[in-house]
Amino acid sequence: xxxxxxxxxxxxxxxxxxxxxxxxxxFANMAEDPKKLTAFYKAISEANYWxxxxxxxxxxxxxxxxxxxxxxVLEPLGYQTNFWNRYHAVMIGYLxxxxxxxxxxxxxxxxxxxxxxxxxxxxxxxxIAERAIDLIMLGSIAFLTxxxxxxxxxxxxxxxxxxxxxxxxxxxxxxxxxxxxxxVVAIAFAEITIKQEQISNSSKSNSDDS
Numbered sequence: 001x002x003x004x005x006x007x008x009x010x011x012x013x014x015x016x017x018x019x020x021x022x023x024x025x026x027f028a029n030m031a032e033d034p035k036k037l038t039a040f041y042k043a044i045s046e047a048n049y050w051x052x053x054x055x056x057x058x059x060x061x062x063x064x065x066x067x068x069x070x071x072x073v074l075e076p077l078g079y080q081t082n083f084w085n086r087y088h089a090v091m092i093g094y095l096x097x098x099x100x101x102x103x104x105x106x107x108x109x110x111x112x113x114x115x116x117x118x119x120x121x122x123x124x125x126x127x128i129a130e131r132a133i134d135l136i137m138l139g140s141i142a143f144l145t146x147x148x149x150x151x152x153x154x155x156x157x158x159x160x161x162x163x164x165x166x167x168x169x170x171x172x173x174x175x176x177x178x179x180x181x182x183x184v185v186a187i188a189f190a191e192i193t194i195k196q197e198q199i200s201n202s203s204k205s206n207s208d209d210s
């Protein structure tokens with residue numbers, strides 16, 4: 001048996017053994033409290049598996065689309081990459097994030113460097129640019145929510161205050177909270193846009209240097 005074959009077996013067997021061990025620990029802890037175990041089996045039996053199936057499908061589509069989107073960020077920099085290599089890099093990144101938060105982004109770049117030879121600094125710059133775009137989209141959604149759901153937001157706020165014994169005075173209601181919310185969201189959106197531009201320029205300069 002060659003060293004490479006042995007290493008492949010270890011990489012395959014160890015995660016499986018770890019998964020089996022974690023499942024055993026999970027059920028062993030629940031077995032100590034019969035009520036928790038009963039509630040668990042009840043939740044499993046009463047779950048709507050059509051919604052679970054739909055969530056799984058949407059999750060897989062999201063992973064594939066993220067891998068496909070990465071292609072359009074790398075190609076303008078002059079790098080042709082394999083789809084499955086990008087997909088595996090993304091999935092490994094998610095796995096690493098479960099153990100060390102945010103370390104998965106670096107592992108994505110490392111995996112793509114090993115499989116397709118894309119420099120670490122370049123691919124990592126594209127990942128940061130992706131995160132900036134995600135923040136812009138999140139900011140846009142937050143802005144639309146603030147604009148379209150303003151009345152609902154403050155109605156919920158009033159209900160929470162009344163539930164916990166607070167008072168909603170007229171002076172508080174007369175304060176122009178709407179414009180405060182709009183201003184905060186606008187400032188955050190502008191900050192995200194500026195940061196995204198800085199990241200894009202930094203990524204472009206790194207690719208030129210390489």
